[in-house]
Amino acid sequence: AEQADALGPRLFQELEVEILKEAGAEGIGLFRTEFQFMVAEELPRFNAQTDLYRRVLDASDGLPVTFRTLDLGGDKILPYMEAEREDNPALGWRAIRMGLDRPALLRLQLRALIAAAAGRPLRIMFPMIANVDEFRxxxxxxxxxxxxxxRRGRxxxxxxxxxxxVEAPSLIWHLDALLRLADFVSVGTNDLMQYLFAADRQNPRVADRYDPLSPPALRVLxxxxxxxxxxGTPVSVCGEMAGRPLEAFALIALGFDRLSMPPAGIGPVKRMVLGCDREAARRGVQPLLERSAGSVRGEIETLARKLYVSL
Incomplete structure (x- = not known):
C-alpha cells in the first residue's frame, strides 16, 4: 500500500488531495502537523488547529490519515517559542521530548485532533519515541x-x-514491550539511519559515509x-528510502508492504511494486544481509534488473 507523506496546511490550500488519489495513494501515511506552527506568526490556537485537522479529514474522504504530533525542536526553531540553541539539535530537545515536557502544548493538539475527528476514525502517531515509558x-x-x-458530551x-x-535505535531492542501498547508503528528511516550510523544527514561531509542499502541497515530494518x-502490529516505512524505487524494492524484499512517500514518488514506486516478484526478491536479498561490505546497493540493483523490476 502506497501512502502519501503530506506537508501540513499547504497540502489543503489547493486540490492536492485529488492529486494524491489520482497518483494512487491509499491514504496519508504521515501528516506533518508542525508545518502549521512553522508558517504561523504565533502559536496556533485550539480553533485553528481543529479547523485544519477537520479540513484534512473532510478532504481525505474516508482515506486513512495518520497525524504525527508536533516534531518541533532540533532544526525547527519557532521564534515565538522559547528554546535554547543546542550544540547537537538532532539529539536534543525535540519532538515528543518537547511535548512531554510541555504537556499543555501536547494536550491542546490532542484535544484539537479529537474534536476534528467528530466521531470519525482517528490515527495519531508520536515522533522520536526513544523508550517505552515515553510512549506510555x-x-x-x-x-x-x-x-x-x-464528559462534555462530545x-x-x-x-x-x-x-x-521508530527512529531511535534504542527502541529496536524494546520493540516487544512497545508493540504490546502501540496500535501501529512507522519506521522513520531518515532519522533512524543517521542515528544508527552516527552521521548527520544535514552535514555533507558525513552524509554519504553510509548507505541505507548496507547489511547493518537492512538487518535493523x-x-x-x-x-x-x-x-501482528501494522508497520509502515516513511522517509527517503520509501520513495525511491530501488530502496523500496529492498523494503518489499524485507517484508514491508506499507510505504509512505511524497506524492511524486507514488507512481514510480507503484510501478516497481506491481512488477515485483516478492518471493524472488526476498530470496535474493536475504543472503545479502550477511555480507561484510559497507554497501550491497550494486547487488540489489543487479537482482532487481534480473527480475525485470522497473526502477
Whole structure:
C-alpha cells in the first residue's frame, strides 16, 4: 500500500488531495502537523488547529490519515517559542521530548485532533519515541483527552489508533514491550539511519559515509519487520528510502508492504511494486544481509534488473 507523506496546511490550500488519489495513494501515511506552527506568526490556537485537522479529514474522504504530533525542536526553531540553541539539535530537545515536557502544548493538539475527528476514525502517531515509558506517558494523555471530550458530551473517535515512530535505535531492542501498547508503528528511516550510523544527514561531509542499502541497515530494518509481523502490529516505512524505487524494492524484499512517500514518488514506486516478484526478491536479498561490505546497493540493483523490476 502506497501512502502519501503530506506537508501540513499547504497540502489543503489547493486540490492536492485529488492529486494524491489520482497518483494512487491509499491514504496519508504521515501528516506533518508542525508545518502549521512553522508558517504561523504565533502559536496556533485550539480553533485553528481543529479547523485544519477537520479540513484534512473532510478532504481525505474516508482515506486513512495518520497525524504525527508536533516534531518541533532540533532544526525547527519557532521564534515565538522559547528554546535554547543546542550544540547537537538532532539529539536534543525535540519532538515528543518537547511535548512531554510541555504537556499543555501536547494536550491542546490532542484535544484539537479529537474534536476534528467528530466521531470519525482517528490515527495519531508520536515522533522520536526513544523508550517505552515515553510512549506510555504520551498515550495516557490521549486517553485523558478522550475522557475529557466524553464528559462534555462530545463524541469519541469511532476508532482510535495510536502509534509510534521508530527512529531511535534504542527502541529496536524494546520493540516487544512497545508493540504490546502501540496500535501501529512507522519506521522513520531518515532519522533512524543517521542515528544508527552516527552521521548527520544535514552535514555533507558525513552524509554519504553510509548507505541505507548496507547489511547493518537492512538487518535493523528486518528486525523491526519481523517483530511487527510476529506481534501482528501494522508497520509502515516513511522517509527517503520509501520513495525511491530501488530502496523500496529492498523494503518489499524485507517484508514491508506499507510505504509512505511524497506524492511524486507514488507512481514510480507503484510501478516497481506491481512488477515485483516478492518471493524472488526476498530470496535474493536475504543472503545479502550477511555480507561484510559497507554497501550491497550494486547487488540489489543487479537482482532487481534480473527480475525485470522497473526502477
Amino acid at each position: 506517558e504520551a498515550r495516557a494523555y490521549v486517553d485523558q483527552e478522550v475522557a475529557w471530550a466524553q 463524541p469519541a473517535p469511532e476508532r482510535l489508533d495510536v502509534g509510534a515512530m 528486518k528486525t523491526i519487520q519481523e517483530a511487527c509481523a510476529n506481534s
